Amino acid sequence: MQQVLKTTNIVKKYGNKKILNNINMTINKGDIYGFIGKNGAGKTTFMRTILSLTQHDEGNIEYCNNKSIEEVGMKIGSLIEEPGLYKSQTAYENLKRFSILYEADISKINEILKVVGLENTGKRKVKDFSLGMRQRMGIAIALLNEPEFLILDEPINGLDPEGIKEIRDIIIKLNKEKKITFLISSHLLDELGKIATKFGIINNGELLEEINAEDLKKKCQSKLIIEVDNIKKSKEIIEKIIDEKDIEIEDNKIYINNNIDKSSIINKKLVEKDISVSSIYPIYDTLEEYFMKRIGE
Amino acid sequence: MKNLIKLQLRNATHQKMTYICLLLTILIGPAILLLSDLFVSAQPEAKAWPEIVKFIGTQIDIVGLIFIAIFSCLDFSEGTIKNIISRGYSKEKYLVSKIIVVTIALFAMYIVCSLILFVYYIRNGLGFDIDLFKQLLVVLLNIISISTFYTTISVLLEKNSSAIIACVVLPVLIPLLLGLISIKFNIDLNSYWISSLPSNYLEKKTIKNLTFSVFGSIIYIFISLVAGNILIKKKEIK
Numbered sequence: 410m411q412q413v414l415k416t417t418n419i420v421k422k423y424g425n426k427k428i429l430n431n432i433n434m435t436i437n438k439g440d441i442y443g444f445i446g447k448n449g450a451g452k453t454t455f456m457r458t459i460l461s462l463t464q465h466d467e468g469n470i471e472y473c474n475n476k477s478i479e480e481v482g483m484k485i486g487s488l489i490e491e492p493g494l495y496k497s498q499t500a501y502e503n504l505k506r507f508s509i510l511y512e513a514d515i516s517k518i519n520e521i522l523k524v525v526g527l528e529n530t531g532k533r534k535v536k537d538f539s540l541g542m543r544q545r546m547g548i549a550i551a552l553l554n555e556p557e558f559l560i561l562d563e564p565i566n567g568l569d570p571e572g573i574k575e576i577r578d579i580i581i582k583l584n585k586e587k588k589i590t591f592l593i594s595s596h597l598l599d600e601l602g603k604i605a606t607k608f609g610i611i612n613n614g615e616l617l618e619e620i621n622a623e624d625l626k627k628k629c630q631s632k633l634i635i636e637v638d639n640i641k642k643s644k645e646i647i648e649k650i651i652d653e654k655d656i657e658i659e660d661n662k663i664y665i666n667n668n669i670d671k672s673s674i675i676n677k678k679l680v681e682k683d684i685s686v687s688s689i690y691p692i693y694d695t696l697e698e699y700f701m702k703r704i705g706e
Numbered sequence: 707m708k709n710l711i712k713l714q715l716r717n718a719t720h721q722k723m724t725y726i727c728l729l730l731t732i733l734i735g736p737a738i739l740l741l742s743d744l745f746v747s748a749q750p751e752a753k754a755w756p757e758i759v760k761f762i763g764t765q766i767d768i769v770g771l772i773f774i775a776i777f778s779c780l781d782f783s784e785g786t787i788k789n790i791i792s793r794g795y796s797k798e799k800y801l802v803s804k805i806i807v808v809t810i811a812l813f814a815m816y817i818v819c820s821l822i823l824f825v826y827y828i829r830n831g832l833g834f835d836i837d838l839f840k841q842l843l844v845v846l847l848n849i850i851s852i853s854t855f856y857t858t859i860s861v862l863l864e865k866n867s868s869a870i871i872a873c874v875v876l877p878v879l880i881p882l883l884l885g886l887i888s889i890k891f892n893i894d895l896n897s898y899w900i901s902s903l904p905s906n907y908l909e910k911k912t913i914k915n916l917t918f919s920v921f922g923s924i925i926y927i928f929i930s931l932v933a934g935n936i937l938i939k940k941k942e943i944k
Contacts, residue, residue: 460792482794493785
């Protein structure tokens with residue numbers, strides 16, 4: 410798997426305080442990497458560090474297998490905090506200026522404006538754009554010169570539900586159709602949960618965990634719920650398969666903790682003992698619940 | 707670097723402020739000089755070239771510094787500096803590109819202002835001075851040093867307001883301080899100040915003064931570039 414970004418032991422200090430503490434992050438080609446953390450956890454600082462907007466004190470940053478940002482920067486698009494725009498200019502003029510800088514094909518500007526839904530802005534100045542339109546302008550600039558990797562910091566911050574959906578659709582479309590790799594931070598964990606294929610959880614400047622979406626789904630399966638006609642007898646049967654302390658009875662249902670993978674065995678044994686199993690299904694933690702557990706809150 | 711210069715040139719040519727400064731250079735500078743001839747002396751031919759060249763230099767200083775302060779901070783005030791640095795352009799190259807474009811803009815103002823005055827004075831009987839090119843070159847070199855010096859300060863300050871204050875206050879405050887120190891210790895420090903360098907030669911056209919003016923400007927350019935590159939490298943881009 411080709412690595413798009415690999416950081417090794419990144420440390421960033423302000424005075425004596427470590428804002429980033431030995432961050433080791435790996436992002437593979439095609440990933441939509443959801444970067445999760447509380448306010449002040451270090452997400453933006455990390456993104457700024459990998460983009461050379463701020464200097465790090467220790468560690469190494471590699472793009473596309475041992476290349477520096479100076480070598481591959483033209484193929485990395487980014488939107489960090491508020492988009493940087495020439496506000497007294499039109500959307501087209503903004504893209505034209507950055508096309509000159511990024512050596513991008515000027516004839517593709519209208520196509521990019523269409524991708525982000527700003528093709529009808531005409532002579533309207535960027536300063537008259539709504540917040541959502543400005544965010545989409547930021548993404549449009551990031552898309553110039555056909556980037557292979559997009560770094561988006563809180564791209565849906567402050568947007569209304571419609572705006573959030575639009576940005577989400579753009580990200581999914583670009584990932585699927587143009588094979589663009591993403592690193593996205595967001596406070597809206599459920600939104601991130603809908604699109605990310607890999608997650609990184611950062612807390613107090615430390616990357617606590619990197620986990621792909623499938624593994625996260627398994628980890629989020631917190632309980633198995635079983636509905637049967639004979640609870641007492643069922644409990645006795647289940648106790649022979651799993652530890653008693655993982656079994657709870659509530660509202661005429663059996664709740665089983667931490668043994669989701671044993672659902673088929675439990676079902677089989679119950680049926681063999683003539684228990685009528687009306688339903689057996691797992692319930693999941695949300696990404697937010699998992700995140701809160703992981704950072705210990 | 708080429709792309710950075712192209713971007714900055716586009717920024718400069720698509721900004722109203724550039725044209726306002728150019729207009730001010732055309733209207734106010736020559737206008738003051740010409741009106742003073744009309745109403746005060748009524749004898750334009752009585753003017754001397756060094757006096758005119760010095761005036762052009764001063765005029766470019768005043769309008770140019772406002773242009774420098776606003777233009778140098780544009781990418782910081784708009785946040786577009788992030789779009790530049792995050793695509794792999796170094797902060798040092800960014801600074802140099804700004805200096806180059808500011809210098810080009812000031813050259814344009816200088817040429818326009820000079821042409822108007824030269825045409826006027828030559829038509830009104832002021833003879834061509836063989837030293838004129840030397841005088842112009844001294845001022846021209848000084849414009850490069852002023853561009854480099856003040857652009858570096860403005861870029862490092864980032865904010866329009868701080869840069870404008872620095873570009874307006876420094877040219878007044880520093881000569882004042884140097885003047886006071888000079889009086890106190892009975893030495894001439896004022897002639898070392900960046901804006902005073904051409905005056906040394908324009909007031910007394912000796913080889914020594916020419917060398918002093920030329921090397922003084924070169925030293926200012928060198929120090930500004932070295933210090934600017936060191937400081938901007940450490941700068942956090944917000």
